[in-house]
Amino acid sequence: MLNQQAESVIKIRDLHKCYWVGTMPFPALYGINLEIESGEFAVLAGRSGSGKSTLLNIVGALESTDSGRVEVLSRDILSMNQDQRTHFRLHNIGFIFQAYNLIRVFSARENVAYVCQLQGKSKKESMEIANHWLQEVEIGHLGYRRPDQLSGGQQQRVAVARALASNPKLILADEPTANLDSMTGRHLIRLMRELNQRLGTTFLISSHDPDVKQAASRLIKLADGQIVEAWNDIPKPPSSITSSCPMSNLPLTERLQNYFKAARGNARNKKRRRKTRRRS
Numbered sequence: 001m002l003n004q005q006a007e008s009v010i011k012i013r014d015l016h017k018c019y020w021v022g023t024m025p026f027p028a029l030y031g032i033n034l035e036i037e038s039g040e041f042a043v044l045a046g047r048s049g050s051g052k053s054t055l056l057n058i059v060g061a062l063e064s065t066d067s068g069r070v071e072v073l074s075r076d077i078l079s080m081n082q083d084q085r086t087h088f089r090l091h092n093i094g095f096i097f098q099a100y101n102l103i104r105v106f107s108a109r110e111n112v113a114y115v116c117q118l119q120g121k122s123k124k125e126s127m128e129i130a131n132h133w134l135q136e137v138e139i140g141h142l143g144y145r146r147p148d149q150l151s152g153g154q155q156q157r158v159a160v161a162r163a164l165a166s167n168p169k170l171i172l173a174d175e176p177t178a179n180l181d182s183m184t185g186r187h188l189i190r191l192m193r194e195l196n197q198r199l200g201t202t203f204l205i206s207s208h209d210p211d212v213k214q215a216a217s218r219l220i221k222l223a224d225g226q227i228v229e230a231w232n233d234i235p236k237p238p239s240s241i242t243s244s245c246p247m248s249n250l251p252l253t254e255r256l257q258n259y260f261k262a263a264r265g266n267a268r269n270k271k272r273r274r275k276t277r278r279r280s
């Protein structure tokens with residue numbers, strides 16, 4: 001039940017997204033309606049291919065949509081141009097990725113400070129902010145090390161510090177513990193939850209990890225591109241969607257089989273065309 005008083009950080013209405021590989025439609029999300037309130041620690045769970053990353057990327061203004069409405073912090077992000085999206089992301093959203101995505105030639109401190117410098121802060125102030133956040137994630141003493149001199153768990157803590165250093169209202173994390181052993185992952189998620197409760201920053205996290213799901217203030221279940229109440233309760237998409245994106249009424253395994261069949265066909269045709277060109 002949504003708290004009427006709380007401010008909405010994410011508001012999604014009737015969102016659809018279909019990828020195209022050549023002429024082959026590949027439906028990823030259909031009919032998503034979702035509201036995330038300020039201060040939530042919401043976890044998107046679902047099998048591989050259910051659409052978790054696609055949804056995070058759309059909310060993070062990294063990916064386009066086919067239809068629907070997406071408001072983040074009361075801003076209609078779909079109507080923004082590229083520059084507006086970049087500016088919006090830099091000042092409002094922190095990202096944490098499965099593979100950390102740190103800049104290899106920078107130290108941990110420089111990685112965190114970089115985002116502040118992009119925001120227009122001076123180098124000195126940026127370094128001070130970086131020191132503060134590295135201490136918050138309990139690796140203040142490792143700020144001088146480059147990513148390849150840190151463990152996976154320590155690199156992900158740098159990524160958490162980097163996400164928080166820009167002072168965002170929303171943090172999007174795509175499988176943040178997937179590359180970590182279970183103990184390190186558990187520590188990281190406990191730290192993220194603690195920061196969420198203390199700072200009030202809203203988190204939307206995609207994960208398969210039972211520890212992450214357990215830490216959630218709300219669990220959102222995705223199955224075959226739709227939000228479901230229970231895993232075995234996948235509603236059939238409406239006919240308007242199945243006609244515009246013909247594969248969307250098939251179960252995921254069948255969609256994958258069709259996709260690979262088409263991809264193999266494309267590769268065969270390409271080979272044939274190359275052979276014909278060579279002969280002529």
Ligand SMILES: Nc1ncnc2c1ncn2[C@@H]1O[C@H](COP(=O)(O)OP(=O)(O)OP(=O)(O)O)[C@@H](O)[C@H]1O
Binds near residue numbers: 028049050053055
């Ligand atoms: N660039 C792309 N081109 C074509 N299809 C894509 C593309 N990206 C994602 N898809 C398809 O969209 C669907 C949703 O993918 P998505 O990556 O969002 O799933 P996921 O739930 O994050 O999976 P995982 O748990 O494996 O990360 C999948 O069927 C996937 O194959």
Ligand SMILES: [Mg+2]
Binds near residue numbers: 052053174206
């Ligand atoms: Mg994913």
